[in-house]
Amino acid sequence: MAEPIVDAVHLNKSYGDLKAVSDMTFQIERGEFFGLLGPNGAGKTTTIGMLAGLIEPTSGRLMIDRCDPARDTNKVKAKLGLVPQDFAFYPTLSARENLEFFGRLYGLWAERLEVRIREVLNTVQLSDRAKEPVSHFSNGMKRRLNIAIGLVHEPAILILDEPTVGVDAQSRNAIFDTLELLNQAGVTIIYTTHYMEEARRLCHRVAIIDCGRLIALDTPVELTRSIADSLIFIEFANGLDETFINRLSDLGKARITNPEQGKVQLETGAREQALKGLVELAEESGVHIRSVNVLEPSLEAVFLHLTRKHVRDTAKNGE
Amino acid sequence: MKGFLAQIAAMALKELTILRRDRQALALLFAMPLFFIVVMSYALEGVFEAGSRGRPIQVLVVNEDDGTLAAEAIGDLRQIEGLFLVETIGGGRITSERAEQLVRDQVYPMALIFRRDFSGRLQAKATTGSAAEAPCVVLMVDPAMNRQLIAPVKGLIQGDMERRQVIAAIPQRIKEAFARLSEKAGEMGPHVGDVEKEFVASLDLKELGGTNNASKLLALSAPKGFGAERRPTTTEQNVPGYAIFGVFFIVLTLASSFIREKEEGTFLRILAAPLPKTALLIGKLLPYYVVNLIQIALMFSVGILLFDMKPGNVAALTIVSLAVSAAANGLGLLVAALGKTEAQVNGLAVFFAITLAALGGMMVPTFVMPGFMKTLSRLTPHAWALSGYHDVIIRGLGVRAVLPETAVLLGFACLFFAIALWRFSFR
Numbered sequence: 001m002a003e004p005i006v007d008a009v010h011l012n013k014s015y016g017d018l019k020a021v022s023d024m025t026f027q028i029e030r031g032e033f034f035g036l037l038g039p040n041g042a043g044k045t046t047t048i049g050m051l052a053g054l055i056e057p058t059s060g061r062l063m064i065d066r067c068d069p070a071r072d073t074n075k076v077k078a079k080l081g082l083v084p085q086d087f088a089f090y091p092t093l094s095a096r097e098n099l100e101f102f103g104r105l106y107g108l109w110a111e112r113l114e115v116r117i118r119e120v121l122n123t124v125q126l127s128d129r130a131k132e133p134v135s136h137f138s139n140g141m142k143r144r145l146n147i148a149i150g151l152v153h154e155p156a157i158l159i160l161d162e163p164t165v166g167v168d169a170q171s172r173n174a175i176f177d178t179l180e181l182l183n184q185a186g187v188t189i190i191y192t193t194h195y196m197e198e199a200r201r202l203c204h205r206v207a208i209i210d211c212g213r214l215i216a217l218d219t220p221v222e223l224t225r226s227i228a229d230s231l232i233f234i235e236f237a238n239g240l241d242e243t244f245i246n247r248l249s250d251l252g253k254a255r256i257t258n259p260e261q262g263k264v265q266l267e268t269g270a271r272e273q274a275l276k277g278l279v280e281l282a283e284e285s286g287v288h289i290r291s292v293n294v295l296e297p298s299l300e301a302v303f304l305h306l307t308r309k310h311v312r313d314t315a316k317n318g319e
Numbered sequence: 320m321k322g323f324l325a326q327i328a329a330m331a332l333k334e335l336t337i338l339r340r341d342r343q344a345l346a347l348l349f350a351m352p353l354f355f356i357v358v359m360s361y362a363l364e365g366v367f368e369a370g371s372r373g374r375p376i377q378v379l380v381v382n383e384d385d386g387t388l389a390a391e392a393i394g395d396l397r398q399i400e401g402l403f404l405v406e407t408i409g410g411g412r413i414t415s416e417r418a419e420q421l422v423r424d425q426v427y428p429m430a431l432i433f434r435r436d437f438s439g440r441l442q443a444k445a446t447t448g449s450a451a452e453a454p455c456v457v458l459m460v461d462p463a464m465n466r467q468l469i470a471p472v473k474g475l476i477q478g479d480m481e482r483r484q485v486i487a488a489i490p491q492r493i494k495e496a497f498a499r500l501s502e503k504a505g506e507m508g509p510h511v512g513d514v515e516k517e518f519v520a521s522l523d524l525k526e527l528g529g530t531n532n533a534s535k536l537l538a539l540s541a542p543k544g545f546g547a548e549r550r551p552t553t554t555e556q557n558v559p560g561y562a563i564f565g566v567f568f569i570v571l572t573l574a575s576s577f578i579r580e581k582e583e584g585t586f587l588r589i590l591a592a593p594l595p596k597t598a599l600l601i602g603k604l605l606p607y608y609v610v611n612l613i614q615i616a617l618m619f620s621v622g623i624l625l626f627d628m629k630p631g632n633v634a635a636l637t638i639v640s641l642a643v644s645a646a647a648n649g650l651g652l653l654v655a656a657l658g659k660t661e662a663q664v665n666g667l668a669v670f671f672a673i674t675l676a677a678l679g680g681m682m683v684p685t686f687v688m689p690g691f692m693k694t695l696s697r698l699t700p701h702a703w704a705l706s707g708y709h710d711v712i713i714r715g716l717g718v719r720a721v722l723p724e725t726a727v728l729l730g731f732a733c734l735f736f737a738i739a740l741w742r743f744s745f746r
Binding site: 052053054073074075077078080082084086087088089090092093097101102104105106107109149 | 322325326328329330332333336340341583584585587588589593594595746
């Protein structure tokens, strides 16, 4: 196996008593498209901050392309391209001027800078709008420029934090195409998102983080396979007694999420059989079913299974 | 090192480009102090320069005296620099009623009225020593007029009246002295009168009464080493004052720029680049420092070109300018370090810019402030900067003389930078 481009071993980051990242160990292969998935406050941003050399780990070992970010900070920073979630550029400058400035910070000047600006503008399809002030751009164009700035110095690793927030489907697809092309060209991509379909489409492997801990790491296919066939959410019209819950558990792994309101989450490997059994059981016990919602096997289901949180709901709260 | 300098250049270039497109910031930094200089120089010309040779105070003169002494006194007053006597209007003499109306209508600020028996009363007082019950000369002023302007005019007229009174008394006193002498020396009796007449005639009382003698006796001077022996003009007071006022408005622009970069995430992106924090700070501050120097150069150019201000020693001015710009930039970084949001930064910056300017004598000269305020003003960089500029422009001093002010300003800069760097968060 080739040496990983990112090697994180027992990484910890604390702010006083708060443990933002706890004992996190993972490796990212060179050329990999690596996803980081997690709700608000899960520790994604802190993890990215440590990878980008912006936050120093409290303990643990982190190597980026065989360099220690704590010792060779600037050498590591030169290998990384950061695309923050917010639009991090100057709105009164043009796209070209923004690229010129950030390129110069990475030591690009004169002809080399010109060539790179042309290339990245071409990559993100902004060549024809290069001289316009960025404040005139649409959200999608701004997202593409945000990515272009992270690419201007040809980083070996591109770190993207929720790069498709607030863009339309067309722009999102354009961004996906760009990222896939970059990845095919050999750029290692670390991608945080709360959109499951993005992780499924783009990422070779996905790390699921919650409460500062890495709780799962595998390919999207293996992760979905790792949980049961289906998750069934049932809402009963009345409260549930213990006998009923015990009999419900025979149909699968029952988790009572809200017993007062009669809400139950049923995890099963045999969906059809479980649904049939549920109806029969309800009739026998005289319990009325208000609603049944079946969640297909997916990363969303995996996330829900592992964290007991809806990733979209948590994302809406801020991250 | 080359890469370090290139990164500083990139930061500075970016900052200048953004600043160049920020019309509000440019207006605040350049138009605002320029506006103040021009408007306030014209507006306050009357306060600062009234009574000077170029801008004399106009005084209506009404002569109702039936003797000759009022005319002689008026002749004296005509010679006084800073007073312009208006003795006729439309070719005719002015009556006291007309003068009162003109003062009431604010056409003239004051009128000097010599009453009909001015000469008689003055002679009577000189010969008998008895004071007149009613004043024989009246200075009528608009009550709304600045007291600081009335006082010197009143003093000048009062002084001249007293001198006239003394002169009027001299012949009588001599006569009395000779009379006492003749009583004691009876044999000289017939000759005493002749000696007395000869003695009085030999005294040129007209010359004694003229103001030229007074001006020959009193010469205007300045402390040793001070080159200028003239009063500062409004412009010489206002240009450095409002230039310093404008220079410290860089605090607002600079601190806001830091906060905006933090809020918009560009600071994070810059920190993610292989850029030393010292390069970041130098590159960020350098353009504002240069802008400060351009501001000062522009303000002084306006003073020189529009108001004929004499700049004095340019090297000394440059040294003070370099130091005051450093202090302003230091304060800007301090405000950026203390404020967490743009609103906080704006509030702090405006508070510092206005309060320190007022306290430092930019709006109200420190010489009119009470003692404790004068002491407080020395705690502001503004007061030291103004003192440095006045040393050069008004007192005509050179580089060596402004070194103490420069040292204090650099001390302020070091203090501001030290606290700022201690409190500054790059996140």
